[in-house]
Amino acid sequence: MTQPALRVSSLAHRYSDGRVALEGVSFAVEPGECVAIVGPNGAGKTTLFMRLCGVLSGAPGQASVCGLDPAVAASRKKLPHVVGVVFQNPDDQLFSPTVEEDVAFGPLNTGATVEEAKARVVEALNCVGLPGAGDRVPFQLSGGEKRRAALAGVLAMHPAVLLLDEPSMFLDPRGRRELIATVRALPGTKLIATHDLDLVLDLCPRTLVLDAGHLAADGPTEKLLADIELMERHGLEVPYRLRG
């Protein structure tokens, strides 16, 4: 039996001010699956991502990414090799003076040589449809280009698991369509936290509904998103495409 790419068991997270962000969340994601996490603002989607990539610490044994426990310090050091996170706001992620330097940031940190890093930059920028953008300044990219450059920075690390936090935020319709095509073509396991339910329908056969830190539903996307009562109970709306 293959090991799940992601395993979350009774995961709980409480912030230092006492606010409970996650409580008893359990699910598993098989290698190669593309799964959406939907829910209202403050549901705990970003907190879950931050726990999975080891940015937020917690009790050991509650999560595993490709067999690594993000709560264990020794595993946390290896996490950047297996899990990549694309943040909500690409300005948080694009901090280098040029796109090339930014995309190479991860590979250089994880031991790639300059030549390897340069090759990975070219590969990643081609993959996201930004060939030749290496010399550009991140600040001067458009919203869609920033998003794709941020994605390239993560893809250059060849992660087995990709966590995308609100990937279509700030994008115009064309940028959104391009992003959907790019993400669809990506290999590996993908977990996408979003409010964009049409994007979920396009990309994710399976959806998790998270609300107030609890996992409210886990099932096939079309079935869950068409459930009017479930959607309304958790502050969501049935996408136009699924309305009678």
Add this chain to the structure above:
Amino acid sequence: MTLALRYRPVPPSPLARWDARWKLAATMLAVFGIAALDHLAPAAVALALGFVLLLLSRLPRTWLLPRLFIFLLAAAPFLFVLPFTLGGDGWHVGPVHVSRRGLIAGAAVLCRGMAIGCLALVLVGTAPLHHTLTAAHKLKLPGLLVQLALLAYRYAFVLAEEFRRLRVAMRTRGFRVTATRHGYRALGHATGALLVRGADRAENVAAAMRCRGFDGTFHTLTAFRTRAADMIAFAALVAAVVALVLWDRLVLS
């Protein structure tokens, strides 16, 4: 409002082609040498040298002049204060005594300040900042400091953009800067909001960096290659400044 923070392409010039490590080393040594000059004549020659380097840099006047003016503003007060505060020979203009020694000392400070300003503008204007900072790292400046400088530079733009948005939002609700209690309170709140957003942004950036394996070590793709011309330019600038220092200390003192 047009924000002053804008990325600017580096114009092609002999100084832009100069290896950033040699350029940084030569400029820093020249700055220390010029700062050590006491007399007006060598300081004036240093200023002339600074202007020659600015000409060679082919930097656009629209970029250069406002920045030179800032250096002028910083150095000029000495020219206006020292003649009236130092004693010695001089002239009487009505009830006021103008010291010859003070005038010369003020002019020397002005020349030194402007010469250093010219070198700083050459350094900043003839290479992208990240090249210069990477060169500083190659010259053994700690990587953490380089990383901090790069992040500060990068996020200055982001915070400036946020400030612009805040300002627009305030103006659309009828706010105009006035010297009233309400005006100061509103500006204080806006500044506070900017600081909070900055802190929030810093946390997110740190998280994004950790997610990509950042452990505090500075890595870069930028590679440098030394040519004979780089070393010759280094030697020429350093020799010129050493000659000025020797002239100042051995001949004129």
